[in-house]
Amino acid sequence: MNLIQEASLMAGKDLRIEARSRVTIRQIIPFGLITLVLFAFALDPDRGILARVAPGLFWITILLALLLAISRAYSIESANGASDALRLSGLDPSAIFLGKAAAIAVELALLEVVLTVGVIVLFNVSVASVGFLILAALVATIGLASIGTLYGVLASGLRVRETLVPVLLLPVAAPILLGATRAWEIGIDGSISDGWPWIGILFVSTLLFTAIGMLSFGSLLEES
């Protein structure tokens, strides 16, 4: 099996567990939607503030949901000695990393679709350039899933995992939040010629996090 096949095997396993347990659909998506509603409570919905800050609120919500997704992705490995089975499986650690990241990316993408509809309907946003929005979201999502998977394995096996991951992840993910938010503002406006530096930032961070993840996942998995 080559890297891609092994990675899709891994992603398939995680997504199959997800399809049967439905944690994303029953817990993470409702969490995202209620967060959008809470933003409307916190910021006055009558003054057009929500529409202006919608990209930021959207990506903050995604970032928070990512924390839940990471926690979920590693709690399925901690039960029944699954992490030992993973180490013994003989799969390339880089492939395990890519597979887990891909599964998280798919879950996040699903959430993003629902939340985009939510933002358009609830916050009264009209999008000028849908393609640009999708491009930015795609790169940002892969980057977030990569760095999330990396910190997930770094903290897995530690008793303080759930509190440690946010404090490690959020500062590192700050450029992605910044890039994705600015790119979405530009995509909603429609003046996409200004948006390419942000796509560049997203692309470079995604590349960097994926490369570090593929290189270091094996030795981190040994310790988890």
Added chain:
Amino acid sequence: MILFKPAVRRALGWATIVALIALALFGLWGAPPDSIQGDAQRLMYLHVPTAWVAYLAFMVTAVASALWLWPRTRAMVWDRVAGASAEIGVLFTALTLILGSLWGRPVWGVWWAWDARLVTTAVLFFLYVGYLALRRVPAAPDARAKRSAIAALIAFADVPIVHFSVEWWRTLHQQASVFDPSLKANITGVMALTLWLGALAFTLLYVYLLDRRYRLAALEENMEEHELATAIAERQAGAGTPGPATMSRSINPELSQ
């Protein structure tokens, strides 16, 4: 177990004290007040050196972490240096932010501005606060060293990305005075001397603190090992005398069935 011989360390300590006193004298009286900012500008002699030490410390953490990860140079000394340096780095980043805030209030009229360099420094602070939190999680020394080294390198690799993204986002900060190539050091004379003296004094302080923190980390590890050895020895000594369970079994064999 130690970075420097005691004689070197003492000399370093005295040199640090002398340099800091000289900096205080030059900074408060020797250097003239700034023509526009007045005495508030004197904060520069602390603000810039603390920022320099913070960057230096994080650089050392990254290099030491890389040396730990590289199999041929792997040694606990690098793990301890990385941890000690990151702690000093976080302390000096916090000092940089606080001093900058105190300076910003009279000059800019605000405690905080969402300027690129400020935001980058704040993110830097949080990046390494996370790293220190990870280091504090109890674990086997080798596992902790590996995790910490990888986390340090991720944080370090993230710094340029944070810098550029924030730079594009906004820029308002005054230009750097000494290192800006286009201005060619527009700060001269006693003021420049004082600034360099500040950099020297704080670098000496950094090296001294690094040595002390390193020594402390080594002692802590020793103590943990010692406590573990004592506990094992006690357990082994206790196993020699029969406990209540074995005694009852030997007196009444039916009980064990």
